[in-house]
Structures are given as structure tokens and as C-alpha cells.
Amino acid sequence: MVVSGIFALAWAPRQLIVPADPVETLANLTSRLQLFQAMIAAAVVMAAFFLALPFALARFLSPAGPRVTRLMIGLVALSIPATLLAVMHYGGLAAEIAGGTATLESLGDARAGYRRWIGVSTVFWGLWLPPLGWLIL
Template sequence: MTLRLSDGRLAGLLYLLLVLTGIFSLIYVPSQVIDLDDPVRMLALIGDNRTLFAAGICVGLTAYVIYLALPVVLYRVLAPYGQSAARLMVLFALASVPMTFLALGEQLALLDLVTGENGPSEAAGAQALVRMETYFRYTGLASIFWGLWLFPLGWLGWRSGLLPHVLGFLLMISCIGFLIEFAGPLFMSGYSGSLLSTIAGTPSSFAEIGTCLWLLIMGEPKAWRREAA
């Protein structure tokens, strides 16, 4: 089997960049400016923090470009251990990207609503609320595929020996967690503050950060390196 020695660590580097850019654009920036309970105030916050909000959009764009490259690199590493599963991994990951770009389009539209000289109006606030609700719908749909691609990744990582079994298992469990996170609010009022929400979201934090660090530090197993040599 011919394997480029850099593939494992390249995947780890891309994964780490994806995690960092995702935290900034999906968690940090919204925590600073998004207030769905008061859309007029939200527009004012975006106007006061326009550079931060614009940076969040640009970093989000970077994250989704990385998300296009990461499964391709992982495919090169993992395809010999299950080509069908590796193809599913790539397809699930890529399927999310159009929805995430649509979500970014909704954020870009918000910038057009914060240009009023006398501050945001009630009408602009109503439009902003619609934009952000649409943004969250797109990211919610994308999160289905953010979860689905983790199952074949975890299974292939486990099977190939690229990852420790515990990380492979956590990645597969994380897939279920993402699906619960999407379906939970549909069937359960007050889901976001529930114990189930906390439990469902926990495995992916450990699994994805652990996976990117493992790949970045360890690369491919030594046996693969000897075979490649």
C-alpha cells in the first residue's frame, strides 16, 4: 500500500484549523452579538461590533473551505480499509457545505440592515430576526451531516488503527449526538436547557478535539510508515 507520510498529520492540521475556526464563527461571535429576544438590540450590537461580525463571516467561510478539503485528505488515508464507508464519509461531509454557505449569506444580509443613520428600526429588527432564524435553520440542517460523516470516520479510524479505539467509538457516538441535537428541539420543548442536550453534545467535543490532536501529533501508525517505506 502506497501512503504519503504527511497525510495523517495534514488531516490533523486541517481538523485543528476547522475546530478553531468553527469555535470562533459558530460560538464566540454569536455569543457576542446575537440576541433573538431583542432583534433591535441585536442589530445595534452588530453595528457596534461590525468588524467582529464581519470577521466571523470570513472565518466561517474559511472553516467551510477547510471542511471541503479535510474529508478528501482523510479519504486518501482511510479508503484502503473500506472504500464504500470512505466515500460515504466524504459525501456526508460535502453535503453540508451548500447549506453552510446559504447560512453565511443570511449573515451577510444582516450587515445591510445596520447602516441606518439613526440606529436600527423596528422594521429592520424584524427583518434581522427572520434572517437569523433562517441562518439557524440552515446550520441546523447542516449539523445533520456534521454528525453523519463522523460515523464512517470513527468506524474507519477504529478498523484501520489510525485512531485509538476510544476515539473511534466516541466519533461514532458523536454522530448519534448530532442527530439528537437536531431532533430534540422538534419533539421536546425546553430541550436546549435539558440534561439530554448536555449529554448529546458532550461526546463530539472530546471526540473531534481528541482526533485532530492525535492525528497532528501521531500521524499514521508506525506499521503504515514501514510499509510505505
């Protein structure tokens, strides 16, 4: 989860996305389409591992509080659809790039959709930690 997360959320975007220059960003994404597709795949893998993590922890922590354990699992589970919706925006852009139909407008739409949904995800990425901390203590 950590490796795929660092790749999908930090390293690959820094190689591809130039925040102040959509023209250069689109050129980067077009010329390095395989890296962009790998970033998308890594984000899906990260989401799968993130969903599995609280279930693995629950085996050890549920005796400390079954309700809190279910809350922890629920908060993680709520982040997964938002994460996948964010990734879906980039997947659509990758398909447009592969088909040669990507425009600056489609790049802007994909980036806005990604930021919106990844923002929702990050809320839940943080909300599951207090129940985890309570169970550990």
C-alpha cells in the same frame, strides 16, 4: 478549522447576539459590524477546511473501505451548501447594516434563515462521523 469554527459558531455570536432582545442584538451588530463580518468570513473558512478534511483523511483511510470513504466525503460535502446558505443570511444582514437599511424584521428573517440552514448543516456534521469511526476501527 477548529479556531475558525469556535470563533464563528461560539465566541463571536456570544459577543453580538442577545437571544431575547432583538433591539440590543441589532445595536450590537451595527456597532460591531467588523466583528460580525469577521464571523461570517470565519464561517466560510471553516466550511472550506471542513470540506478539505475528509479528503485529507481519505488518503489514509480509503484502503480500509473505499465505499465508506466516499460516503464520508459525500456526507461532509452535503453539509457545505447548507452551511453557506446559513452564512448567506447573515451576509445579507451585514450588507443591510452597512447600507443603513437594516430593520428588526430583517434581523428576524436573517436569524431564522441562519438557524434553519445551520440546523440542516449540523445533521451532516454528525452523519459523517460513523463512517469515519468505521474506517478507523
